[in-house]
Amino acid sequence: MVAVKTSSETNTLIQLSNVSKVFDNGVTALKNVHLAIKEGEFVSFVGPSGCGKSTIFKIIAGLSEPTSGTVELQAHSATEKLDQSDIGFVFQHATLLPWRSVIDNVALPLELKGIGKRERRKQAKAVLNLVGLNDYETSLPRQLSGGMQMRVSIARALIAKPKLLLMDEPFGALDEITRQTMHYELLKIWEKTNMTVLFITHNVFESVFLSTRIAVMSARPGRVTDVLDVPDYEKNDSFRSTPEFSKLVGEVSKGLQHE
Numbered sequence: 001m002v003a004v005k006t007s008s009e010t011n012t013l014i015q016l017s018n019v020s021k022v023f024d025n026g027v028t029a030l031k032n033v034h035l036a037i038k039e040g041e042f043v044s045f046v047g048p049s050g051c052g053k054s055t056i057f058k059i060i061a062g063l064s065e066p067t068s069g070t071v072e073l074q075a076h077s078a079t080e081k082l083d084q085s086d087i088g089f090v091f092q093h094a095t096l097l098p099w100r101s102v103i104d105n106v107a108l109p110l111e112l113k114g115i116g117k118r119e120r121r122k123q124a125k126a127v128l129n130l131v132g133l134n135d136y137e138t139s140l141p142r143q144l145s146g147g148m149q150m151r152v153s154i155a156r157a158l159i160a161k162p163k164l165l166l167m168d169e170p171f172g173a174l175d176e177i178t179r180q181t182m183h184y185e186l187l188k189i190w191e192k193t194n195m196t197v198l199f200i201t202h203n204v205f206e207s208v209f210l211s212t213r214i215a216v217m218s219a220r221p222g223r224v225t226d227v228l229d230v231p232d233y234e235k236n237d238s239f240r241s242t243p244e245f246s247k248l249v250g251e252v253s254k255g256l257q258h259e
């Protein structure tokens with residue numbers, strides 16, 4: 001069971017104002033996207049393939065410029081402004097280095113920063129503990145299940161202590177049972193780390209289970225057509241079979257069908 005945080009009194013961390021993106025080939029990927037994301041939120045982006053979800057992530061991460069409009073990364077504390085080094089990424093495929101052990105995969109971002117072996121291993125052990133993989137430090141990726149590989153990928157993102165975690169369909173390749181286990185794991189991590197999480201999914205059930213808010217997007221040109229608040233429910237197995245859960249699933253699905 002995971003308790004859910006509320007974000008009503010926290011800072012705005014990311015402000016997207018009127019963001020549009022037109023690629024050189026003439027494709028309008030995003031049109032006039034407005035969205036404010038508060039510190040500590042868990043916001044899912046749901047929408048059809050090609051509606052610009054990944055493009056929003058790239059723009060937030062500074063990997064792509066909007067054609068018009070602005071993206072402001074704001075202060076995550078009284079003194080520190082969020083910058084690119086505070087942003088972690090997790091993708092659908094774990095993209096682990098097959099010849100490296102679990103601990104050395106997780107420690108890679110610190111190795112690239114020139115941090116010594118003893119310190120990076122210490123930090124890698126701590127994040128492996130957080131994702132429940134401390135018994136697998138010396139395993140190779142191929143010895144792990146898909147769900148475990150995804151945990152390694154999440155641990156590798158967490159080792160840099162991101163304030164903002166961008167997750168692009170991270171559980172899309174997992175079977176349903178593993179996916180549901182990962183939901184609990186992710187919510188526990190979110191709770192322990194105070195990160196803000198932005199999460200892309202095609203799965204309406206997943207978005208309702210995980211999020212504090214859901215941004216529903218339209219097909220091209222991608223717009224955020226609806227933003228639904230998910231009330232502060234306890235996230236346990238019973239939640240999935242409550243009328244409230246079904247109602248929210250219905251609302252998100254309706255938002256998608258309108259498009």
Ligand code: ADP
Pocket residue numbers: 023024025027028029047048049050051052053054055056220
């Ligand atoms: P989603 O993540 O929702 O599937 P994307 O953000 O990846 O969608 O892409 C939105 C649209 O922009 C798609 O039609 C895609 O083909 C197009 N697109 C994405 N990246 C580029 C690019 N670098 N150049 C041209 N078109 C692109």
